[in-house]
Amino acid sequence: MERVLTTNFRPGLPPMNLREYEAAGGYQALRKAIKEHTPGEVVQVVTDSNLRGRGGAGFPTGQKWANLPPCETCEQPRIMIANLDEMEPGTFKDRYLVENDPHQFLEGLLIACYACRSELAYVFVRDVYRKPAAELIEQALAEAEQAGYVGRNVLGSGWNCEVHVHMSAGRYICGEAMGILNAMEGRRAIPRTKPPHEVASGAWGKPTVVNNVETYCCVPHIVLRGAEWFRGLGKAKDAGTKIYGVSGRVKRPGSYELPMGTTLNELLDEAGGMQEGYQFKAALPGGASTMYLGSHEMDVPLEFEALKEIDCYFGTGTAIVVDDRTCIVGLTHNLQQFYARESCGWCTPCRDGLPWIEKLYRDQEEGRGKPGDVELLGELARSIGRNTFCALALGAIVSIESSIHKFRGEYDDHIRLGRCPFRDGH
């Protein structure tokens, strides 16, 4: 299978510096975009490539860029944000991309800036990625600036582009498309009402584009090799390759670049299968905000389109594999603790509902579960899910609903036994 995003990766060694990256063909795509194409043509090739946002929502990238208001009528500067606030539990793909090839990411971001006629970009980095991810980006930026790829009059084009790193300080909601705007502005990162969408009025009221790091990494390859080539990389309906991840009790947890549309079965094979003595029970295919898939769903292509058909989000594509000795109720409790803690508190259903749900799960785990609790959880999930300001609580409820639907027996066992059946010593 063709590797695209990981071609320059050298496991165990520092990532390529500028000279090495250039020798491997790096920055040719930026050169080509600027010298041979208008910004509009770059937007068009990305649109034609069917690249969809790799942060979780899967919005078509080219369409997002095309939604920017026309340059003549809109306020300058236009702001590009690269979202490296990777805080979705179970997700480690963007760190992998940046730590192993920071220049690829930077080149993609620069091409995106050119396509969107933006002169100001920020890389929004979560606090614990300070070392080495943020340091590597700063190094790459300094090298690229020296070489004339960043700064004034990029490659003699007359186009200027500033890129800065913004270090965050740890809060899941900052990765939300509207929350990140408030975070950038130095405000509490609560979400904003849409419309206006950020492309019309984003950070500081300026037209703003927010894309995930992996999305930017795809862009240089699309510019160099074309939309049709990129579409052909996918195995099912979606385009390109994907940095999939596998964690849990598998033999080789890690990141794997595979064609978009790889199935859970194939992904598990890449990871060497389950560890000795453990059986597959379920997987959260794309981080904590995606639903549990059971062993009967292991042949569904992991991509936006195919998963939508079974009402599942694709999310970040990094699968958390759950083994047969892990308690689904306990794991779901862990997820609910996370969501309750990370709720920004802006709207009532999320702020008050998620702690209630967390308490009900704690009761289950600590032997205080009562008949009717599972029904109450289902009702809470239903009434919270469609009534919140942003998608944080939506992410919380998919694991509740899918675990009740697919693993109801484990809940009933907790209530019947008055304890967690998976705990040691019982």
Place this chain on the structure above:
Amino acid sequence: MLTDQERQEIEAEVARSFNRRAACVGAMRIVQARRGWVSDEAMGDLAEALTMTADELEGVATFYNLIFRRPVGKHVVKVCDGAVCWMLGGQSLMQHLETQLGIKAGGTTADGLVTLLPICCVGDCDHAPVMVVDDTMVRDLTPEKIDELIANGFEVTG
């Protein structure tokens, strides 16, 4: 009072930010990097330097998990309690640390060496369970590895 060096670093942060307010998280981190935490007095000084009110800045500070408004130990040990670390024994490692250090999560040892905190998934799940000592990831944790860290006073090299 902010030191001259802190002021210089804050102005450099402001220079690469869209406006003064946009530099506020960075500015608090600059003070925290030198002093370990951000005191009420420092908040007042920072607010003035950033042309914000102290309340506005406090609103931002309290929003984030990693802006410390109370003193912390020399080392801040952040134990991942994300889903994957939970599955692979992270919870018992936290308990192990609590027992060995004689403090609860959120606490600081009496000698001021270590503050122990839970942290949400740190994006290192293929090496779970993990924790972050100051800015350095410590991966593939076992109770023995933790005991070694305790024995050498949590000095890790990145």
